[in-house]
Amino acid sequence: xxxSDQITDNLFRKESGKLVASVVRLLGAADLDVAExxxxxxxxxxxNQWRFQLPENPKAWLYRVVKNKTIDFIxxxxxxxxxxxxxxxxxxxxxxxxxxxSDSEIKDxxxxxxxxxxxxxxxxxxQVSFILKTLCGLSVKEISRILLTNEETITKRLYRAREKFxxxxxxxxxxxxxxxxxxxxxxxxxxxxxxxxxxxxxLSDENVIRKDLCSDAIYLCETxxxxxxxxxxxxxxxxxxxxxxxxxxxxxxxxxxxILSFEEQDRANWxxxxxxxxxxxxxxxxxxxxxxxxxxEAMIAAxxxxxxxxxxxxxxxxxxxxxxxxxxxxxxxxxINRAYVLSKVRGVEPAIRFLLSLENLQHHLFYNxxxxxxxxxxxxxxxxRQYFIQAAALIGPGKVKNAIENKLKDLSK
Amino acid sequence: xxxFMLLIRGKDPISTSPEALQxxxxxxxxxxxxxxxxxxxxxxxxxxxxxxxLLKNKEEVLTDGPFMEAKEIIGGxxxxxxxxxxxxxxxxRTCPLLEHFQLEVRKLKAMN
Numbered sequence: 001x002x003x004s005d006q007i008t009d010n011l012f013r014k015e016s017g018k019l020v021a022s023v024v025r026l027l028g029a030a031d032l033d034v035a036e037x038x039x040x041x042x043x044x045x046x047x048n049q050w051r052f053q054l055p056e057n058p059k060a061w062l063y064r065v066v067k068n069k070t071i072d073f074i075x076x077x078x079x080x081x082x083x084x085x086x087x088x089x090x091x092x093x094x095x096x097x098x099x100x101x102s103d104s105e106i107k108d109x110x111x112x113x114x115x116x117x118x119x120x121x122x123x124x125x126x127q128v129s130f131i132l133k134t135l136c137g138l139s140v141k142e143i144s145r146i147l148l149t150n151e152e153t154i155t156k157r158l159y160r161a162r163e164k165f166x167x168x169x170x171x172x173x174x175x176x177x178x179x180x181x182x183x184x185x186x187x188x189x190x191x192x193x194x195x196x197x198x199x200x201x202x203l204s205d206e207n208v209i210r211k212d213l214c215s216d217a218i219y220l221c222e223t224x225x226x227x228x229x230x231x232x233x234x235x236x237x238x239x240x241x242x243x244x245x246x247x248x249x250x251x252x253x254x255x256x257x258x259i260l261s262f263e264e265q266d267r268a269n270w271x272x273x274x275x276x277x278x279x280x281x282x283x284x285x286x287x288x289x290x291x292x293x294x295x296x297e298a299m300i301a302a303x304x305x306x307x308x309x310x311x312x313x314x315x316x317x318x319x320x321x322x323x324x325x326x327x328x329x330x331x332x333x334x335x336i337n338r339a340y341v342l343s344k345v346r347g348v349e350p351a352i353r354f355l356l357s358l359e360n361l362q363h364h365l366f367y368n369x370x371x372x373x374x375x376x377x378x379x380x381x382x383x384x385r386q387y388f389i390q391a392a393a394l395i396g397p398g399k400v401k402n403a404i405e406n407k408l409k410d411l412s413k
Numbered sequence: 414x415x416x417f418m419l420l421i422r423g424k425d426p427i428s429t430s431p432e433a434l435q436x437x438x439x440x441x442x443x444x445x446x447x448x449x450x451x452x453x454x455x456x457x458x459x460x461x462x463x464x465x466x467l468l469k470n471k472e473e474v475l476t477d478g479p480f481m482e483a484k485e486i487i488g489g490x491x492x493x494x495x496x497x498x499x500x501x502x503x504x505x506r507t508c509p510l511l512e513h514f515q516l517e518v519r520k521l522k523a524m525n
Contacts, residue, residue, distance in 0.1 A: 016431035043434050051441050052457045139430030
């Protein structure tokens with residue numbers, strides 16, 4: 001009889017990406033629609049049948065059905081599309097299809113999809129949307145929620161990505177080499193980084209951290225790290241920083257469902273295994289001449305994760321790292337986080353002055369929250385309250401808003 | 414206590430993401446486990462949808478399926494235990510399948 005523990009969490013989502021990538025490997029990226037249809041039909045069939053009886057090996061069932069549908073498609077269409085000669089012959093088609101779905105090939109297939117998605121002619125937001133849909137198995141609605149945009153925008157982006165694949169034909173899933181590979185790898189790393197940070201620091205209220213997507217991002221990056229061509233120092237640095245952040249995922253929400261800031265978290269809930277992994281990846285990331293923004297972020301994360309307590313954090317070093325990071329990544333969050341560290345090294349006043357010197361951030365949520373915190377520390381309660389009120393106005397109901405309102409309550413005590 | 418069949422009617426045209434499909438299955442499994450815990454679940458089976466035969470009489474055999482409008486196609490059935498048809502209908506109302514299909518509730522005739 002069916003029991004929910006028998007179907008791994010997210011089996012469909014996890015496997016759909018691999019399955020689509022494997023079919024695309026056989027048919028080509030121009031036929032992405034076909035690949036998605038085959039996988040979609042299979043999942044629908046699974047839902048309708050497994051309700052009544054769970055197969056002994058659900059994952060194998062999915063693979064078997066997808067393979068058979070792929071073979072059927074190839075047999076029907078062989079005259080109409082370009083295929084490898086091995087697929088055209090009845091003697092070899094089964095083996096060839098099996099091979100594409102084997103464990104060793106699957107990671108390769110996923111890499112190809114990632115690289116295909118990050119073609120320079122496809123816009124960065126479209127690249128991320130595409131990966132979230134095709135490799136992570138999310139729907140347009142779910143993607144729009146994570147990226148805080150509307151469904152129409154996502155649909156348009158996905159459409160353009162597919163049009164590009166159609167245009168490129170066979171070339172779409174060729175893995176580039178040399179300088180083009182290096183460029184493309186940067187784009188892939190950026191996508192993975194975005195997916196991780198959007199999931200981890202998510203402002204949409206469903207789950208404040210989508211842990212499953214964070215794992216997906218880490219998994220995709222680990223896949224990159226398996227191959228010499230794509231295991232650049234930056235790849236390991238990105239892995240390190242994701243592991244350090246992910247290690248705090250369980251500590252971020254308390255039993256009452258409230259968000260805890262970094263200082264409020266109970267360190268006992270930090271995942272030591274992930275911290276260790278992060279430290280190992282950080283070691284492996286050093287060796288190139290390039291110190292990427294990921295390296296700096298990883299080193300900053302390491303300062304927090306590896307110190308015995310808040311008091312032991314090397315704030316001076318962390319500030320230096322932030323100063324260097326700001327040169328490479330001038331985003332608001334980097335600057336706002338730097339202000340916090342600045343307050344630890346030189347005091348609250350310089351930190352506040354720094355933040356006030358930044359332009360165009362009045363509507364930035366985190367900017368207002370940080371100013372609220374710093375003014376509170378400076379014991380300027382009225383000004384602090386003002387900033388927290390502004391912050392609360394910038395976000396809809398949910399855990400983050402509740403956290404801000406709790407801070408306002410604290411001020412009144 | 415009697416047995417009731419829930420006939421699952423309709424074709425599910427909705428295409429959704431793997432994530433949403435997973436959730437659909439999880440929701441159904443939860444319902445089914447609740448039914449089993451209450452001792453109400455007797456079994457169920459899906460029906461093949463690609464083909465079928467309709468025999469109107471000895472001579473006429475229609476081989477092109479499906480034979481009815483999409484909303485009337487029977488995709489499968491579930492058998493549950495309830496006191497009477499009203500209770501069975503109330504139980505059917507809690508079934509997650511109702512979000513995508515119609516459920517026809519019929520009592521199985523007791524043979525004696």
